Amino acid sequence: MATAILERQADPALEARGACHLSIQGVTKRFGTGAKEVHAFGPVELTIEAGSFVSLLGPSGCGKSTLLLMLAGLIPPTSGRIEIAGTPVTGVRTDVGIMFQDNTLVPWRTVRGNIALQLELRGLDPARHTRRIDELLAAVALTDFAGRYPYELSGGMQQRAAFCQTMVHAPPTVLLDEPLGKLDAMTRERVRRDLQELWMRSRPTVVLVTHSIEEAVQLSSQVCLITPRPGRVHETIPIDLPWPRDDEVKKSAAFAGYVNVIGDVFRAYGVM
Template sequence: MKNFIEVTELKKVFGNGEDEVHAFGPATININSGEFVSVLGPSGCGKSTLMLMVAGLLDSTSGKVEFENKVVSGPKTDIGIMFQDNTLVPWRTVRGNIELQLELRGLNLKDYQEKINNILKSVNLDDFADRFPNELSGGMQQRAAFCQAMIHDPKIILLDEPLGKLDAMTREKIRADFQKLWMVKKPTVIFVTHSIEEAVQLSNRVILITPRPGKIDREIKIDLPYPRDLQIKRSAKFTEYVNSIQEVFHKYGVI
């Protein structure tokens, strides 16, 4: 059987002629259904470019992306997406923003009210459903954005450094929230990050990207049981994974 997502010789070059910038690839990646895969690399290595190409939101220069054997040729719609700068609109409340996802997809809001309440409760935002984004802290905004990205039960979740702007404590908390939701719903997740610890804690597999033009250095399977709580993070095996990844990036002079 073929893989759920197959990325074959995917490459991206921006501009042309003298202004040409080779941003990413070529790279080949396979991802299984329900897998949590982190794409880890230094900034500017093209990992976000890779994510957008997988989602069909950016055309590739060469190579192809296939979902369940179907070649991606335009924006994929059975996905949930989340960025460092969230996609909450300031004129809607938290609930309204989650409903925006449903409205744009032409789904019936009434069928989802119970679900919205549940997902908000699962990330401790149930008391803030009727608040506007600018009344929330950065961490709460990202949790609301996560609900927005998840509400329609997408098969694939794309996370582009969603915790990048948050402080260390908030990151820790939201990681645990993400993990909890992922364990329940088991969507396929592609998580773009430059935090080694974050990648090791959350993923089944970490893909290491070299500095630009980003190519795959290696893939590391993280063989630790879920949920990965504080105890696991203190384990020798966890540290070993983190150290081995650090060594790779050290080799490139990134750290």
């Protein structure tokens, strides 16, 4: 099945491009000017290996979502330099897939139409990528809901559809801004599994912003702990647990150990 997703139809725009290496060098972000200036973030040095799944974990307001927007080139850093795959980010990077906390499913299109929207906005013909869309829908168990409108879906189904929308153009870099933040606890578990499945199939570089320690440990190859504002990297912890991170792994002592170690860091900062 893993090859099924990688095996793209003959559109060079959707050719597998391999995951990208991300480099964040001395990046800071300040908002406002003069007395009202807020030092939101940084300076941060961070290297994210190609194909890894990195969580940016930190309290709200620490600037982790700001970093994600800077990675996508949607807002510029105040200082410092960001590189994706060796080229500096100077404006909007169309070679990433970005997903926001409030999903970008539009109410006037079905699930399939919403996934196609990503392609259409990029000037691609969705009719040439029906197999890719079908495979993504199958991967998140939404095949039977392809013709439904977002308002006909549960919150969890909407987020799973939104993952397909974010990844349909096979971006080598995927940026996720608290995609599970608004889901209830049980739905979250389910959608986490789907997200892990999608990542393991094609292994793009994923940067996930979250404030859930469990979520970060379960999904990530590295967890990057961000301090309270102005956000800096406290520590990057490699998560050495077997894949896939199923229920057995989650029940293991090692899993609980990671959760505790990370919890202690944030307790020391007084945010927990």
